[in-house]
Amino acid sequence: RKEVEQDPGPFNVPEGATVAFNCTYSNSASQSFFWYRQDCRKEPKLLMSVYSSGNEDGRFTAQLNRASQYISLLIRDSKLSDSATYLCVVNLPRDAGKSTFGDGTTLTVKP
Amino acid sequence: DAGVIQSPRHEVTEMGQEVTLRCKPISGHDYLFWYRQTMMRGLELLIYFNNNVPIDDSGMPEDRFSAKMPNASFSTLKIQPSEPRDSAVYFCASSLAGGVYEQYFGPGTRLTVT
Numbered sequence: 001r002k003e004v005e006q007d008p009g010p011f012n013v014p015e016g017a018t019v020a021f022n023c024t025y026s027n028s029a030s031q032s033f034f035w036y037r038q039d040c041r042k043e044p045k046l047l048m049s050v051y052s053s054g055n056e057d058g059r060f061t062a063q064l065n066r067a068s069q070y071i072s073l074l075i076r077d078s079k080l081s082d083s084a085t086y087l088c089v090v091n092l093p094r095d096a097g098k099s100t101f102g103d104g105t106t107l108t109v110k111p
Numbered sequence: 112d113a114g115v116i117q118s119p120r121h122e123v124t125e126m127g128q129e130v131t132l133r134c135k136p137i138s139g140h141d142y143l144f145w146y147r148q149t150m151m152r153g154l155e156l157l158i159y160f161n162n163n164v165p166i167d168d169s170g171m172p173e174d175r176f177s178a179k180m181p182n183a184s185f186s187t188l189k190i191q192p193s194e195p196r197d198s199a200v201y202f203c204a205s206s207l208a209g210g211v212y213e214q215y216f217g218p219g220t221r222l223t224v225t
Contacts, residue, residue: 043216
């Protein structure tokens with residue numbers, strides 16, 4: 001079993017739709033969680049950190065469920081520019097300094 | 112700040128040649144990471160450094176790969192000899208500190224070995 005698993009996708013949605021991605025992690029002692037975005041042929045970039053109380057940034061909402069060991073990303077009113085691959089990232093305490101990346105979920109928003 | 116800088120951006124070489132990839136992390140960041148990304152294997156961590164010291168190189172594919180960080184502002188990843196299966200995008204990333212902080216990626220080096 002992978003340490004971090006994501007919905008493989010791809011997700012194809014129309015503009016304006018709401019879409020949600022989930023990511024599960026195996027180590028209950030995991031400490032920090034992030035969502036990154038990667039555009040085609042570009043480097044991954046931080047989209048948002050995920051806090052225990054949940055957090056929102058405009059149309060994006062991230063939530064953490066420690067009991068079930070998953071994090072989620074909700075995108076509301078999706079735009080064409082949201083088309084990208086979204087990577088779930090978990091920092092594991094035994095790997096001081098290292099992050100474990102999920103394989104990513106590809107989103108395509110269509111007109 | 113200029114962000115993480117990588118060079119070259121593209122490299123095309125013949126099998127058997129030596130390839131050296133370069134990275135300048137963000138000033139003040141204590142951690143530096145080298146990743147490789149392919150369609151088949153996704154994003155793989157090769158090696159990472161803390162304060163210029165290699166911490167975990169378990170992701171380095173084989174002895175043909177080596178990485179150094181002679182000072183806080185420079186790191187190299189060397190492949191000698193290169194093989195076609197080494198073709199990938201190689202990313203360098205840095206972070207302020209371990210565990211809590213996010214990583215910042217460079218633009219990557221697209222390596223093609225023919």
